[in-house]
Amino acid sequence: MKRSEINAALIRAEAMLAQYQWHLPDWAAWGPADHAREPDLAAFLRARQLGWDVTDFGLGDFAAQGLVLFCARNGAQGDPTSLPYAEKLLFVREAQVTPFHAHKVKLEDIIVRGGGNLMVAFSPEGAFDESPVLVDGRAVAAFDGPIRLRPGQGITIPRGMQHSFWGEPGAGDVFVAEVSQCNDDLTDNFFRDPVGRFTAIEEDAAPHRLLWNEDPSGGGLT
Numbered sequence: 096m097k098r099s100e101i102n103a104a105l106i107r108a109e110a111m112l113a114q115y116q117w118h119l120p121d122w123a124a125w126g127p128a129d130h131a132r133e134p135d136l137a138a139f140l141r142a143r144q145l146g147w148d149v150t151d152f153g154l155g156d157f158a159a160q161g162l163v164l165f166c167a168r169n170g171a172q173g174d175p176t177s178l179p180y181a182e183k184l185l186f187v188r189e190a191q192v193t194p195f196h197a198h199k200v201k202l203e204d205i206i207v208r209g210g211g212n213l214m215v216a217f218s219p220e221g222a223f224d225e226s227p228v229l230v231d232g233r234a235v236a237a238f239d240g241p242i243r244l245r246p247g248q249g250i251t252i253p254r255g256m257q258h259s260f261w262g263e264p265g266a267g268d269v270f271v272a273e274v275s276q277c278n279d280d281l282t283d284n285f286f287r288d289p290v291g292r293f294t295a296i297e298e299d300a301a302p303h304r305l306l307w308n309e310d311p312s313g314g315g316l317t
Contacts, residue, residue: 096157096294101149102303108163108186111270115209117184119165122146124304130311137311143169143177144280146307152194153291160192160290166307170277172200181278185271187213189262195287197222197257203275206249211266213244215252216259221287224255257287 112119122129122140130137140146148164151157163186170178181201187193189211195218207213217228217237228237229251235242237256243263244250252258262269284292293308305311 096149096151096155097297097299098302099300100157101296101306102300104149104157104161104163104186105147105303107268108165111186111210111268112184115270117208117270120167123165126302126305127311130305141307143171144278144307145169147304148280148306148308149294150292151294152286153294158188158191160194162187162191162193166278172277172279172283177277179277181273181275183273183275183278185269185273187260187262187269187271189266189268190264192261193259194290195221195257195259197224197255197285197287198283199223199254199285200283201276201278202252202254203273204249204251205244205260206272206274207244207246207269208272209246209270210262211269212246212263213269213271214241214261214263215244215250216241218257218259218287220257221285222255222257224253226253226256228253228256 122136123146145166148166149161151161154160165184166181167184168178168180168182170180205213205215219225219238227234229235230242230244231248242250280292
């Protein structure tokens, strides 16, 4: 992705936060100088994958297949001394697909906080668990077609279930929350089809915000 495209996606996400009066920690707006001024906190954030994340899954068409996320809370998988949970915000555009993927460690709830409807689909192909899928505590048929989540509704996605989601066309962008066990985007994403979790960046503009996996000293992605 071009840096200018990432910047535009982040500005759009921040506009949604303002619309719903949802406030982030001060480090959500950090630039390289802020990371340099508080190196211990910067290292803490990077170690826990906290902050902004923009990806096109290496497919080169962000509008069609992409996602903007902000991780606000997270522990470390396998570390019993860290937080046992994570909190993320997801900014999903109309018809913008997050490809099928599963997690071996993380059990998660996806909750629509505002905006349009979120469509969630499940695939038996590549799944390694078929535990019940719950929408607000009610079991639903996972493989009978996409499940529509309206604002206020949430879905529990079992470990090992291949799932994909997108904003329902015509209903508007979707403001989504994720609460889960500890998240590790480096090791706990198992895509059904060959895609990349992180995107290569073409530097055609100055960063509006740094992504959590960027080297704040200017060394690029890590």
